Amino acid sequence: NxxxxxxxxxxxxxxxxxxRLRCSPMxxxxxxxxxxxxxxxxxxxxxxxxxxxxxxxxxMPKERFSAEFPKEGPSILRIQQVVRGDSAxxxxxxxxxxxxxxxxxxxxxxxxxxx
Amino acid sequence: xxxxxQHNHHxxxxxxxSLELGCNYSxxxxxxxxxxxxxxxxxxxxxxxxFSGDPLVKGIxxxxxxxxxxxFSFNLRKPSVQWSDTAEYFCAVNAYSGAGSYQLTFGKGxxxxxxx
Numbered sequence: 001n002x003x004x005x006x007x008x009x010x011x012x013x014x015x016x017x018x019x020r021l022r023c024s025p026m027x028x029x030x031x032x033x034x035x036x037x038x039x040x041x042x043x044x045x046x047x048x049x050x051x052x053x054x055x056x057x058x059x060m061p062k063e064r065f066s067a068e069f070p071k072e073g074p075s076i077l078r079i080q081q082v083v084r085g086d087s088a089x090x091x092x093x094x095x096x097x098x099x100x101x102x103x104x105x106x107x108x109x110x111x112x113x114x115x
Numbered sequence: 116x117x118x119x120x121q122h123n124h125h126x127x128x129x130x131x132x133s134l135e136l137g138c139n140y141s142x143x144x145x146x147x148x149x150x151x152x153x154x155x156x157x158x159x160x161x162x163x164x165x166f167s168g169d170p171l172v173k174g175i176x177x178x179x180x181x182x183x184x185x186x187f188s189f190n191l192r193k194p195s196v197q198w199s200d201t202a203e204y205f206c207a208v209n210a211y212s213g214a215g216s217y218q219l220t221f222g223k224g225x226x227x228x229x230x231x
Contacts, residue, residue, distance in 0.1 A: 004158075033218065042119070042205060042221035043159075056216035091159065095217075102147050102166065102209060102217050106159035 002027065004094050004107035005074075012113045019079040019086070021110045025094030032075045033104055034067060037089040049075060082114045117142040121206055121222035128196055129230050136191040136225050138206035148189040149207040149219070150180055159205065165189065176200070201229045 005024040013019050025032050030050055035043040045059040049069035060067070064082075069075040079086055089111050093104035122137035140146065150162040163174025170182040180191045189206060206222040 033216070035219070035221075040223070042223040043207075043219070045218040045220070048216035048218060056218065059218070093159075093219075103149075103161065103164060104217075104219060105161065106151070108158040 004029075004092055004105055006090075006092050006107035006110050008110060009108060010111050010113070012115065013082050014115050015083055016081050019082050019112055021077040021079075021090050021092075021112070022074040023077070023092030023094075023107060024074040025092075026096075026105055029094035029096050029105070031095040031097070031101060032069050033093040033095070034075075034077050035091045035093065037091060037109075039088075043091060046077070079112075082112075084114050087112055087114045117146070117208055117210060117220040119206055119208055119220050119222040121204075121225050123225045124223070125226045125228070127228045127230065130198055131195050134191070134193040134196045134200070134227070136204055136206075136227070138189045138191065138222060139187050140189065140206075140208045140220075141187065142208060142210055144210055146208045146210045147217075148180075148182060149209070150174065150178070150189075150191050151205045151207060152202045153205065153224075154202045162191070162204075196227070196229050198229045198231045200227060202227055 032049045034046040037043045047060050047067045048056040064080045066078045089109045091109045092107045095104045118141045148165040151159045152162050165172045165182045173179045203224045203226050205224045207219045209217045209219045
């Protein structure tokens, strides 16, 4: 019974490069959330997706960040032209539909370091 | 907008001591409340949650939390901590955002160090 999977666990990029973070939700879960954790801060909501749809992106920076959750395959958080301020831990969470949809289960996170 | 505050940044206890971690939230409507734990090097795990009903909620590993609506609080307690409870603890609330999601709002976390 695999939990939420994220890869890579650690990612190093130079300024100006692109970062792609992947998230595979738990089996049977159709809702995906992305959160960012800056040093000494709590997790901050970024975006909520269902298959092929972005439902709520109110926490996403307006530029350089995008997310998708295709019909097949993992959800991807993409950061273009990374800057040092993007260095953070990025967590994905998934939830099922129905009565338990309020409860989110987290992956191990991807720690992005921008040099 | 919702907000969550956790009173203590770092708590140090000896084994067998009792634990209480404070959490207060700010939101005018109905909320769901959560405590998550992050052990060193591991991902966030759900400790317990409150949706409705009995305000005293029991979770895994002997933890419990009490929802006090009048104080907007959801403090986490454990009567006797163990060294293995060393971790970071996050309080979170969610409410339907109106944009279709139940996004979680987290506190900044409390690091707990238990000394053997």
